[in-house]
Amino acid sequence: MRWLREAWWRVGLPDAVSWPAFYVTLLAGVIGNFANSSAAMPHLPRLAIVLVGQVALWIPLVVLRFTLLRDPHRSQPLIVLFVFLVGALMRLFVMTALIVSMYGSQSLNLLGRFLGIVVNIGPTFVITAIVVSALRERRRQISELAATRQRLEASLIDVDSALLQRNADAIESVRRILEGELQKLEGAQAERSLEVLQRTAVDIVRPMSHELAKSIPITVAMKANSSPDQVPWSHVWEVASRGRPFQPWFVGALMGWELFGMVIIRPEDSRAFVLFDAMFVVGFMIANRVLEIANRGKSGGFRIATTALASLVVSWLIAASVPRFLGTSPSDFGILLAFVLLGPGFALGTAILSALARERERVIVELTESAHVLGRSLARQRAVEWFQQKALSRALHGPIQSAVTAAAIRLDSDIREGTVESGVVETVRRDLIAGLDVLHQAPSEVTTLDQAIERMRATWEGVCAIDAAVSDAAAAAIAADGVLRSCVIDIVTEAVSNAVWHAKADQTRLEIALNPQASDVLIVEVVSNGRGDALSENRGLGTQQLDDWTLAWSRQINEQGSRLEAALPVVGG
Amino acid sequence: MPGAGRRMLIVEDEPLMASLLAEVLLTNGFAAEIAHDVIEARAAIRHFDPDGILMDISLGDGPSGVDLARVLAGQRPDIAIIFLTKHTDLRTAGIDESELPASCGFLSKDRVRDTEYLLEAIEAVMTDRPREVRHDMDPGKPLASLSAKHVEVLRMMATGYTNEHIARVKGVAVSTVERWTAEIFKELGIGGKGAVNSRVEAVRQFIAAAGIPDRL
Numbered sequence: 050m051r052w053l054r055e056a057w058w059r060v061g062l063p064d065a066v067s068w069p070a071f072y073v074t075l076l077a078g079v080i081g082n083f084a085n086s087s088a089a090m091p092h093l094p095r096l097a098i099v100l101v102g103q104v105a106l107w108i109p110l111v112v113l114r115f116t117l118l119r120d121p122h123r124s125q126p127l128i129v130l131f132v133f134l135v136g137a138l139m140r141l142f143v144m145t146a147l148i149v150s151m152y153g154s155q156s157l158n159l160l161g162r163f164l165g166i167v168v169n170i171g172p173t174f175v176i177t178a179i180v181v182s183a184l185r186e187r188r189r190q191i192s193e194l195a196a197t198r199q200r201l202e203a204s205l206i207d208v209d210s211a212l213l214q215r216n217a218d219a220i221e222s223v224r225r226i227l228e229g230e231l232q233k234l235e236g237a238q239a240e241r242s243l244e245v246l247q248r249t250a251v252d253i254v255r256p257m258s259h260e261l262a263k264s265i266p267i268t269v270a271m272k273a274n275s276s277p278d279q280v281p282w283s284h285v286w287e288v289a290s291r292g293r294p295f296q297p298w299f300v301g302a303l304m305g306w307e308l309f310g311m312v313i314i315r316p317e318d319s320r321a322f323v324l325f326d327a328m329f330v331v332g333f334m335i336a337n338r339v340l341e342i343a344n345r346g347k348s349g350g351f352r353i354a355t356t357a358l359a360s361l362v363v364s365w366l367i368a369a370s371v372p373r374f375l376g377t378s379p380s381d382f383g384i385l386l387a388f389v390l391l392g393p394g395f396a397l398g399t400a401i402l403s404a405l406a407r408e409r410e411r412v413i414v415e416l417t418e419s420a421h422v423l424g425r426s427l428a429r430q431r432a433v434e435w436f437q438q439k440a441l442s443r444a445l446h447g448p449i450q451s452a453v454t455a456a457a458i459r460l461d462s463d464i465r466e467g468t469v470e471s472g473v474v475e476t477v478r479r480d481l482i483a484g485l486d487v488l489h490q491a492p493s494e495v496t497t498l499d500q501a502i503e504r505m506r507a508t509w510e511g512v513c514a515i516d517a518a519v520s521d522a523a524a525a526a527i528a529a530d531g532v533l534r535s536c537v538i539d540i541v542t543e544a545v546s547n548a549v550w551h552a553k554a555d556q557t558r559l560e561i562a563l564n565p566q567a568s569d570v571l572i573v574e575v576v577s578n579g580r581g582d583a584l585s586e587n588r589g590l591g592t593q594q595l596d597d598w599t600l601a602w603s604r605q606i607n608e609q610g611s612r613l614e615a616a617l618p619v620v621g622g
Numbered sequence: 623m624p625g626a627g628r629r630m631l632i633v634e635d636e637p638l639m640a641s642l643l644a645e646v647l648l649t650n651g652f653a654a655e656i657a658h659d660v661i662e663a664r665a666a667i668r669h670f671d672p673d674g675i676l677m678d679i680s681l682g683d684g685p686s687g688v689d690l691a692r693v694l695a696g697q698r699p700d701i702a703i704i705f706l707t708k709h710t711d712l713r714t715a716g717i718d719e720s721e722l723p724a725s726c727g728f729l730s731k732d733r734v735r736d737t738e739y740l741l742e743a744i745e746a747v748m749t750d751r752p753r754e755v756r757h758d759m760d761p762g763k764p765l766a767s768l769s770a771k772h773v774e775v776l777r778m779m780a781t782g783y784t785n786e787h788i789a790r791v792k793g794v795a796v797s798t799v800e801r802w803t804a805e806i807f808k809e810l811g812i813g814g815k816g817a818v819n820s821r822v823e824a825v826r827q828f829i830a831a832a833g834i835p836d837r838l
Contacts, residue, residue: 443682451638458642458737496683504684507660512693538683546689592791 056179061126064185065178066114073177074170075103076394080387081169081310090152098147105143106136106170133174137166161313169310176303180402187409194416198423224485227449234478239460239469242477246457289397289404290344290352293337295360296399301330303395307387321374325367325388332363333396357397364392424600425569425618429532431597432617436532452484498527501538502559505545513549513557513577520562523571526619527561536598536617537561537573543594544575544613552579552611564616570600571617578610625651630744631672632656633663633690634706635682643676646737660690667698674702674748676729688722695723702747704729725750765831767809775802779821780828 059065082099083092113132118125141163233245308322336359344352368388375384456477463469496504502517509515519527527534541559548554554577564570595602595615602615630652634640640656647654655670657663659681666672675694677687691703704727727747729740765773778788785803789796807813807820810827 443680448636448638451636451642455638455642458646461737501684504660504681507664508685508690508693510664510693511697535683542684546685550692 057126058124059179059182060175061124061129062178062182063114063118063121064182065129065174066110066118067177067181069181070174070177071103071107074106074174075100076390077170077173077307078103078106078166080307080391081165083386090148094151098144098151101147102140102144106133106140106166109136109139129178130175133171134167137163137170140166165310165313168313169307172306184402184405184409187406187413191409191412191416194413194420198416198420227485228482231478231481234474239464239474242474243457243460243464246453246460246477285401285405285408286353287349288408289400290340290349290356293341294356294400294404295333295337295340295396296403297330297333297337299399299403300333300392300395301326303399304329304391307391311384311387318375324374325371328367328370329363329392332367333360336360336363336396356400357393360393360396363396364388367392421600428598428600429618429620432532432536435594435598436535439535449484452481456481495531496534496538498524498534498537498561501542505542509545509549509557513545513555515545515557515559517559518561519559522563522568523561526563526571530620533571533617533619536594537571539594540573540598540615541575545577548575548577548579548611552577554579554610563619569619571619573613573615573617575613576610577612580608580610625653627651627653628674628748629653629655629670629672631663631666631670631675633658633660633675633677633681633687635659635678635680639678643740646740650737650741660685663690667694667701672701674704674744676704676706676744678706691723691726695725699725702744703727704743704747765810765828768806772802772806772809775799776806776824776828777832779803780825 079096079099082095109132110129113129117128141159145159145162230245234242305326308326312319312322340352340355340359344355347355365388368385371384371388460469460473460477463473498519502515506515527537541561545557545559548557557575557577560572560574560576562572564572598617600616600618602613604614605612625647628651630647632640632643632647632654634643634656635658637658640658644654644656655666655672657666663675663677675691677691679687681687681690687705691705694701694703702725703723706729725747727743729743765776768776775788775792778791783791785796785799789799792799803821803824806824810824812818812820812823812827
């Protein structure tokens with residue numbers, strides 16, 4: 050039933066009124082008119098009348114398309130079908146008027162003709178609307194995914210190639226600034242040196258932060274604009290001709306619907322029409338088997354040619370049998386036209402459309418997968434950015450600032466006590482410059498996840514009980530990856546803090562494990578019994594971290610508490 | 623001696639800074655103990671029973687000194703707490719001042735070298751005069767005219783975020799963010815005419831007051 054609802058939805062979309070639908074309904078109209086009309090009329094004027102009728106049918110549809118049917122997200126199937134009926138009436142009246150004006154008053158079964166239009170052209174219009182809408186949606190998906198992938202690739206290249214180099218640049222920039230400041234101590238008197246140190250201690254944060262910040266790129270994967278179709282038609286033809294190209298039952302259904310219109314006009318030949326339909330089904334089944342064998346190992350061009358030839362052979366053989374079963378003169382143009390054109394048309398059309406849908410689906414899957422991979426990489430790189438920035442910032446605000454402050458205090462103390470020794474300033478300067486090596490060093494102490502959890506327990510002691518369950522595999526992954534560890538600690542720290550302060554939680558549980566379906570994904574869950582409504586008001590807390598570092602995250606809040614779940618990429622998982 | 627035997631706990635993850643502070647305190651008659659993280663701090667509170675705590679806001683990975691201070695304010699209101707911070711304005715660091723215990727004092731790290739200032743700050747907080755040690759509440763400080771919300775938005779602008787991104791993070795409409803930025807420009811005395819780009823000028827004033835913020 051889901052496919053029925055989807056089909057109904059597609060009938061009401063703007064894609065229902067399209068050039069393919071115009072041409073297909075025109076073909077159906079021509080064939081139907083020639084096959085079913087009993088009026089004696091030359092072929093060319095008849096064709097011209099059908100063309101004018103087709104325009105009359107489409108005028109209200111086009112008007113609808115550019116007025117009420119503009120929103121691609123809003124489906125109005127009833128309006129579309131109503132306007133189609135209005136168009137059918139217009140077609141009927143225009144064609145009747147033309148026939149009467151050209152050939153005088155005739156006995157025309159208007160109701161029958163109207164029903165003929167609805168039965169013959171209506172389903173064609175509906176089916177074309179569904180197919181076109183589905184294919185265009187796939188094409189749009191492919192375009193968006195392809196462009197998104199390009200954006201992700203560009204972002205990743207930008208971050209990946211520049212990350213290490215920019216970090217090195219940042220360190221060197223910082224070092225140059227600090228050394229420049231400290232050089233001022235050279236040859237200076239104690240009091241002057243103290244001023245320099247005090248100014249350095251005060252200004253050490255801002256220029257350092259500036260150097261850090263401007264060297265770290267901010268990358269965002271933007272939503273992409275559409276780009277050209279990613280599935281070339283030449284490739285679709287080639288794919289369509291592989292294996293068993295035809296869809297016999299689909300062809301039979303389409304041909305059957307066309308023949309149904311003829312059955313209404315000529316019920317005495319209904320058995321013959323059923324037989325013809327069955328012949329199409331069986332004929333294309335046999336053609337499938339033959340082509341599967343004949344095309345094995347052959348080139349794409351050969352397969353395409355044989356497939357097209359097979360569709361013509363099957364259809365024309367059946368057309369040739371029409372006089373035998375219907376007793377109709379071979380000059381009955383309409384039925385021959387239907388079998389000769391519609392047979393190959395339906396066969397090749399369904400084959401190509403089926404191949405197109407399969408190929409686009411395949412491309413969508415591939416693009417989705419590549420976007421997923423790139424998204425993982427980008428999340429990882431952003432986490433690395435943050436980790437490096439944090440480490441560098443800690444080096445500056447920790448050891449370096451402390452060293453400068455210590456030097457300033459000692460010098461200040463010596464000055465006050467009048468015990469400044471000669472050469473002390475130079476000693477201080479050399480020691481401080483040597484201390485800048487900390488910028489290149491990895492942190493001497495690494496906080497483990499267990500230590501961080503113990504710190505949380507110590508912090509919230511008496512306020513909130515913290516329970517933690519970390520799987521062995523997750524613990525190993527976290528222990529082996531400093532960046533992942535830092536991200537996990539920051540996320541759970543922020544989540545617990547929010548739960549305690551904003552939701553008044555007194556019980557919190559941490560669950561950290563690898564995704565059972567994907568061992569390269571770490572799942573972090575923070576569950577608390579905090580009052581959820583207060584937490585929901587604080588949208589900005591830590592959400593930027595989650596957006597940047599995770600593959601996906603969610604927060605569920607209800608009266609019982611809150612649950613934060615985040616998925617992070619595991620490197621080497 | 624200023625210390626008069628009072629017990630001060632120093633909670634600072636940077637060993638050199640911690641030893642500097644301890645040296646200053648010991649020289650001035652205080653009994654001092656050092657804790658490098660929250661776990662050590664909790665243990666020290668139990669056995670050392672300090673009269674006051676000199677606490678860094680950033681204590682490495684895990685909860686910050688602010689979290690611990692807020693818990694202690696409820697559990698041990700008898701302990702005076704003085705924060706050490708590199709920020710001249712806590713709001714620019716994304717810290718909501720209204721969530722902090724009123725009894726806390728704030729000491730800028732770059733003034734730690736001034737021994738007299740340090741001792742005066744400790745004395746003020748211990749004698750229930752913490753507002754004398756709230757340099758962050760100086761009405762003459764940069765960005766003083768801005769509310770906490772405005773400072774937060776200005777901080778995000780200085781981080782490089784667009785109004786659309788700020789709206790998404792804050793959970794409000796873009797028009798609301800635009801209104802906030804207009805209010806910020808007005809408070810900072812930034813006109814909308816002339817050759818100066820209002821947004822750039824506002825960010826420049828923020829950076830001059832607080833430095834370029836961490837990205838998060």
